[in-house]
Amino acid sequence: MSVxxxxxxxxxxxxxAGSTPAPTAQSRQAGDAREMTLTLPHALRKGETAxxxxxxxxxxxxxxxxxxxxxKDLGNISPxxxxxxxxxxxYTIPVxxxxxxxxxxxxxxxxxxxxxxxxxTTTEEVTSVRLVIQRxxxxx
Amino acid sequence: xxxxxxxxxxxxxxTSLATAGxxxxxxxxxxxxxxxxxxxxxxxxxxxxxxxxxxxxxIQAMLNLPADHPQxxxxxxxxxxxxxxxxxxxxxxxxxxxxxxxxxxxxxMSGDPNFAMPYWDWSDLAQIPDSMFxxxxxxxxxxxxxYTKDLQTFTAFIQPSLKNYWGKLSPAQIQQLNIxxxxxxxxxxxxxxxxxxxxxxxxxxxxxxxxxxxxxxxPTPIARYLTLQNPQLSDSVKKNVSKGTxxxxxxxxxxxxxxxxxxxxxxxxxxxxxSSTTASHNTAPSKGTVFSTLEGxxxxxxxxxxxxxxxxxxxxxxxxxxxxxxxxSPVDPIFFLHHSNMDRLWDVWTRxxxxxxxxxxxxxxxxxxxEKEPFLFYVDGNGKQVGPSIAKEYISMSRFGYDYExxxxxxxxxxxxxVLAAKHPTASVEGxxxxxxxxxxxxxxxxxxxxxxxxxxSLFALVTVPxxxxxxxxxxFDVLVGAPADATNITAxxxxxxxxxxxxxGMMHMSGMTDEATFIVPLPxxxxxxxxxxxxxxxxxxxxxxxxxxxxxxxLRAVTVQSL
Ligand SMILES: [Cu+2]
Numbered sequence: 161m162s163v164x165x166x167x168x169x170x171x172x173x174x175x176x177a178g179s180t181p182a183p184t185a186q187s188r189q190a191g192d193a194r195e196m197t198l199t200l201p202h203a204l205r206k207g208e209t210a211x212x213x214x215x216x217x218x219x220x221x222x223x224x225x226x227x228x229x230x231x232k233d234l235g236n237i238s239p240x241x242x243x244x245x246x247x248x249x250x251y252t253i254p255v256x257x258x259x260x261x262x263x264x265x266x267x268x269x270x271x272x273x274x275x276x277x278x279x280x281t282t283t284e285e286v287t288s289v290r291l292v293i294q295r296x297x298x299x300x
Numbered sequence: 301x302x303x304x305x306x307x308x309x310x311x312x313x314x315t316s317l318a319t320a321g322x323x324x325x326x327x328x329x330x331x332x333x334x335x336x337x338x339x340x341x342x343x344x345x346x347x348x349x350x351x352x353x354x355x356x357x358x359i360q361a362m363l364n365l366p367a368d369h370p371q372x373x374x375x376x377x378x379x380x381x382x383x384x385x386x387x388x389x390x391x392x393x394x395x396x397x398x399x400x401x402x403x404x405x406x407x408x409m410s411g412d413p414n415f416a417m418p419y420w421d422w423s424d425l426a427q428i429p430d431s432m433f434x435x436x437x438x439x440x441x442x443x444x445x446x447y448t449k450d451l452q453t454f455t456a457f458i459q460p461s462l463k464n465y466w467g468k469l470s471p472a473q474i475q476q477l478n479i480x481x482x483x484x485x486x487x488x489x490x491x492x493x494x495x496x497x498x499x500x501x502x503x504x505x506x507x508x509x510x511x512x513x514x515x516x517x518x519p520t521p522i523a524r525y526l527t528l529q530n531p532q533l534s535d536s537v538k539k540n541v542s543k544g545t546x547x548x549x550x551x552x553x554x555x556x557x558x559x560x561x562x563x564x565x566x567x568x569x570x571x572x573x574x575s576s577t578t579a580s581h582n583t584a585p586s587k588g589t590v591f592s593t594l595e596g597x598x599x600x601x602x603x604x605x606x607x608x609x610x611x612x613x614x615x616x617x618x619x620x621x622x623x624x625x626x627x628x629s630p631v632d633p634i635f636f637l638h639h640s641n642m643d644r645l646w647d648v649w650t651r652x653x654x655x656x657x658x659x660x661x662x663x664x665x666x667x668x669x670x671e672k673e674p675f676l677f678y679v680d681g682n683g684k685q686v687g688p689s690i691a692k693e694y695i696s697m698s699r700f701g702y703d704y705e706x707x708x709x710x711x712x713x714x715x716x717x718x719v720l721a722a723k724h725p726t727a728s729v730e731g732x733x734x735x736x737x738x739x740x741x742x743x744x745x746x747x748x749x750x751x752x753x754x755x756x757x758s759l760f761a762l763v764t765v766p767x768x769x770x771x772x773x774x775x776x777f778d779v780l781v782g783a784p785a786d787a788t789n790i791t792a793x794x795x796x797x798x799x800x801x802x803x804x805x806g807m808m809h810m811s812g813m814t815d816e817a818t819f820i821v822p823l824p825x826x827x828x829x830x831x832x833x834x835x836x837x838x839x840x841x842x843x844x845x846x847x848x849x850x851x852x853x854x855x856l857r858a859v860t861v862q863s864l
Contacts, residue, residue, distance in 0.1 A: 211571060235539060235597055238601040238604040239604075240601075241384070242584075242585055243481060244496070244511055246584060246587075249589030250590040251596045251597070252569075252590065253593070254551075290568075292569055294552070296551055296552055
């Protein structure tokens with residue numbers, strides 16, 4: 161096999177910088193949540209912020225709770241105005257710098273249940289998660 | 301808007317000499333707007349509480365109207381169900397129109413001509429305000445029971461009049477409803493009743509089933525999940541409405557979000573203030589939708605939590621859900637306070653962009669399709685169908701003449717260093733005063749730059765007018781550019797109208813104060829204001845006047861035009 165062909169295959173199995181193709185690839189069930197490690201393409205520079213792009217499937221009136229490994233709340237996805245049988249779309253969630261350790265974010269995804277319990281999201285419920293950098297260029 | 305860029309002429313000249321002058325100038329440009337006729341106050345303020353009294357009175361009157369009256373309380377909610385955009389870039393502008401007309405209706409119905417919809421700033425108060433549990437301000441009140449006791453009662457009450465309304469819709473309206481997935485009246489009604497025409501698996505003999513997930517109707521007792529004893533948002537919703545999250549939602553500098561989903565690049569997204577673009581405001585959110593942070597997090601989760609959508613600790617995963625969880629949410633009066641706050645945040649974002657000298661509208665390729673989107677279902681304060689109108693008409697709050705008492709987010713405005721303004725050289729031209737009118741010679745090129753840009757304003761006038769005194773009590777002045785000397789009755793839609801400058805009570809002349817003040821007013825972006833432009837080679841003569849808003853001759857003391 162030529163070197164070129166090999167590198168093409170590697171590009172598929174190695175996670176894209178700053179993104180994950182699908183949670184199945186690198187997430188694992190960790191108790192009552194699905195846990196995954198996401199890596200920024202580079203460490204944040206001045207004027208840059210980190211964001212999660214979370215793509216959600218058909219979850220009806222369920223919600224997706226996002227926390228860090230240490231339990232810090234990152235946000236709650238609660239679809240509104242979605243017709244029955246439709247996917248809930250992609251959500252843009254700001255990630256505070258202190259939730260990152262260097263370029264890494266350990267993210268936990270769960271679905272709130274009755275009685276304050278949670279369960280791990282399935283790969284149908286959250287179809288993709290990306291950690292991206294935004295630079296808004298407003299001079300900060 | 302509450303703040304004016306007010307300074308004495310001498311102070312201005314002093315600062316304009318410093319390099320910081322341009323930045324200071326542009327930072328405050330957005331603040332040089334006229335006070336609005338109506339002010340939307342925080343619901344926690346005394347004025348906000350007072351407004352709730354009129355609001356409750358109007359709701360009662362709207363509940364009492366027959367179902368065939370377009371201002372009937374429930375008919376008003378159906379305007380939202382049939383036409384509201386979610387998960388696209390018309391979310392804010394459509395709701396601005398919806399709230400604006402609703403506010404007019406509340407004025408009519410309450411008999412309070414000064415009513416303005418209070419806003420609920422959940423970043424400051426993460427619970428339903430106590431007074432929103434009073435009387436008809438909650439949809440669980442007994443006054444609603446006659447209509448919403450159960451689905452049968454509601455259907456009998458409203459369905460005949462809605463069917464009749466549907467029958468009279470224009471082809472353009474029907475076309476928009478089709479985009480929403482409503483090909484027939486029954487399609488729409490199924491979203492109200494939850495009826496799903498396909499049989500459940502294993503029950504082929506049944507013609508269909510009720511799907512609680514799709515039921516917009518909520519019976520009175522469960523119409524709202526939160527109660528006076530338990531009014532708090534949950535911890536996770538509190539996180540979504542927190543100052544940190546709202547601040548992040550105000551940060552983007554693009555109007556709409558763009559997402560190149562299928563291109564494998566590290567940064568496939570440019571997050572905008574609005575959700576992603578679609579071809580129609582009626583496009584239902586689904587797979588390709590990207591929700592902006594403010595719509596996706598605080599907006600959505602507040603709706604759902606109030607309506608009882610699976611809250612932490614007490615989730616109701618299988619329903620039934622209350623009003624706020626779906627497109628009939630305007631049945632719950634809290635809807636309009638919630639959306640008033642969303643609308644306020646759009647205004648904050650717009651003024652933040654202006655202060656940074658950044659565009660606050662879609663880019664020039666996208667702007668035409670954004671502006672011409674038809675909104676066909678609004679009802680005005682007199683109960684008349686507004687008829688065809690377009691998104692462009694609802695971009696500015698001046699369409700409805702209101703502004704906001706400052707709330708959370710205001711501090712973001714003008715906080716950052718300016719990128720663009722500092723790069724541009726500034727030039728200023730002083731007006732030659734004759735009587736109380738000024739003549740200025742401006743470069744034709746500068747005027748063309750000013751007129752050509754879709755969004756950015758590059759020419760501003762520093763207008764000096766006398767403070768009100770006992771003998772000359774005028775507090776409001778209209779700044780006119782290039783208006784014929786004999787023109788009277790120039791209104792805000794005139795091409796010569798640059799803006800209104802005004803003094804508050806506290807800005808009356810007092811001893812020790814100069815007897816005049818200077819305001820910054822953007823020049824009109826209309827070529828009629830610069831009559832000799834086409835013929836002129838290098839320079840164009842422009843006249844500027846400042847006339848008392850009630851009528852009368854110009855009282856302008858001095859004017860300087862500055863270009864950025
Ligand atoms: Cu809403």
